[in-house]
Each structure stands twice: as structure tokens, then as C-alpha cells.
Amino acid sequence: MIDTDILLRAYRLMCTAKAMAGTYEDNRPICKYVHSTSRGHEAIQLATAFHLLPCDYVSPYYRDESLLLGLGFSPYELMLQLLAKGNDIFTGGREYYSHPNYRGADKPNIIHQSSATGMQAIPTTGIAQGIKYLEKINSPLLNKTDINNTGIATGQLPTANCPLPIVICSLGDASVTEGEVSESFQFAALHQLPIIYLVQDNGWGISVTSEEARTCNANEMVKGF
Numbered sequence: 001m002i003d004t005d006i007l008l009r010a011y012r013l014m015c016t017a018k019a020m021a022g023t024y025e026d027n028r029p030i031c032k033y034v035h036s037t038s039r040g041h042e043a044i045q046l047a048t049a050f051h052l053l054p055c056d057y058v059s060p061y062y063r064d065e066s067l068l069l070g071l072g073f074s075p076y077e078l079m080l081q082l083l084a085k086g087n088d089i090f091t092g093g094r095e096y097y098s099h100p101n102y103r104g105a106d107k108p109n110i111i112h113q114s115s116a117t118g119m120q121a122i123p124t125t126g127i128a129q130g131i132k133y134l135e136k137i138n139s140p141l142l143n144k145t146d147i148n149n150t151g152i153a154t155g156q157l158p159t160a161n162c163p164l165p166i167v168i169c170s171l172g173d174a175s176v177t178e179g180e181v182s183e184s185f186q187f188a189a190l191h192q193l194p195i196i197y198l199v200q201d202n203g204w205g206i207s208v209t210s211e212e213a214r215t216c217n218a219n220e221m222v223k224g225f
């Protein structure tokens with residue numbers, strides 16, 4: 001049973017995402033840069049965000065606006081990137097909307113995003129490879145999250161309160177047809193890396209339907225691995 005406080009937090013953020021999408025649509029002449037909203041994807045994105053700890057790594061894609069809200073970024077912070085403002089916290093207004101990067105003790109780490117779809121797969125899989133290596137040599141460099149203090153902790157071994165980091169690579173269904181993504185899946189399965197590929201399957205890649213673009217979905221594809 002999910003705690004009522006968590007459900008209320010999620011519902012408020014879903015309403016926030018809906019209001020933001022409506023605001024962008026209503027102000028097309030101002031929001032003239034490319035933006036995709038998280039409409040219809042809110043629940044999975046918020047559920048993902050709520051599970052993440054500051055020691056974790058996440059590579060969201062351009063549709064993961066609700067995930068960013070769930071991590072604690074504010075609508076104002078996100079809109080600074082939408083409007084290409086110099087004080088955008090991610091890239092100083094040099095990237096499309098919802099292309100974040102972040103390195104701080106309070107939230108999971110986000111590496112820089114490319115605007116080419118699926119390109120986060122290989123570098124993000126590389127993070128998982130690095131984490132596995134640090135685990136293997138029991139390195140003090142491996143950051144963990146002290147759940148009681150909700151801060152970063154370093155130390156030799158994971159404990160119940162200091163779990164090991166996890167990596168999330170978020171993808172759309174159409175990007176999974178790309179070679180880079182296949183290469184990442186192969187490598188992660190082969191080396192059993194600590195990564196979750198979150199594929200948000202909305203049946204579309206812009207104007208191309210899933211039937212026009214692929215023979216199977218991501219789940220059916222990875223069963224072969």
C-alpha cells in the first residue's frame with residue numbers, strides 16, 4: 001500500500017506538469033523552441049524519481065519533465081531552459097527544454113544530455129560499468145546515500161542504510177531501434193551492470209507509429225539477451 005503522503009505529492013506534481021504543458025501550448029509565440037511534455041508519462045516518471053537517492057545516476061530524456069519535477073527541480077528552473085535564459089541551471093540556456101545535467105549532493109547525478117535521441121545509452125551504461133568496477137575493488141570513491149541523513153556517504157561497504165548506487169537510463173520506444181541502444185543492452189547484460197533501462201513506450205516516434213518502425217517492443221527484444 002502506497003503512503004497517502006506520497007500519492008498526494010505525486011498527484012500535485014502531475015497537476016503541475018499538466019499546468020506547465022497547458023501554459024506552453026497557450027504561449028506558443030513565446031515558447032518557440034522545441035519542447036516535449038510528459039503528458040501521459042507522469043506516473044511512471046514520478047514513481048522512478050521518488051525511488052532515486054542522491055548517490056544514484058539518472059539519464060532522463062527530453063520527455064522526462066515529470067521525472068525532473070519528482071527529483072525536486074522547480075517549474076521555474078525548468079522554464080529557464082525552455083526560454084533559453086542565461087541563468088538556466090543546466091546549460092545556461094544552450095540546450096533544448098528538458099535536457100538537464102546536474103551534480104549536487106541533494107539529488108541524483110545527471111550527465112550532460114545530447115539532443116540526438118538514444119545517445120545517453122552508451123555513456124550511461126559506462127557509468128554502471130564504472131560503479132561495478134568501484135564495487136569490485138571496494139573503493140572508498142564509491143558514493144552511497146546515507147538514508148538517515150539523506151546525504152552522500154562514502155565508506156567501504158554498503159549497509160541497509162547506505163545502499164549501493166543504481167543507474168537509470170530512460171528511453172523512448174523508437175530510440176530503442178538505434179544501434180547505440182542495442183550495444184548498451186548487450187554490454188549491460190553481458191557484464192551484469194547495475195543499470196535499469198526505463199523504456200517509455202507510447203507507440204510513437206514523432207509521427208511514425210510503432211508498426212511502421214519496429215518488429216517488436218523493447219521487452220520482447222531484450223528477452224533474447
Ligand SMILES: Cc1ncc(C[n+]2csc(CCOP(=O)(O)OP(=O)(O)O)c2C)c(N)n1
Pocket residue numbers: 036063115116117171172173174175176200202204205206
Ligand atoms: C539520432 C536522432 N534521430 C532523430 C531525431 C529526431 N527525433 C527526435 S524525437 C524522435 C522520436 C523519438 O521517439 P521515442 O524514442 O519513442 O520518444 P517519444 O518522443 O515517443 O517519447 C526523433 C526521431 C533525433 N533527435 N536524434
Ligand SMILES: [Mg+2]
Pocket residue numbers: 172173174200201202203204205206
Ligand atoms: Mg515513443
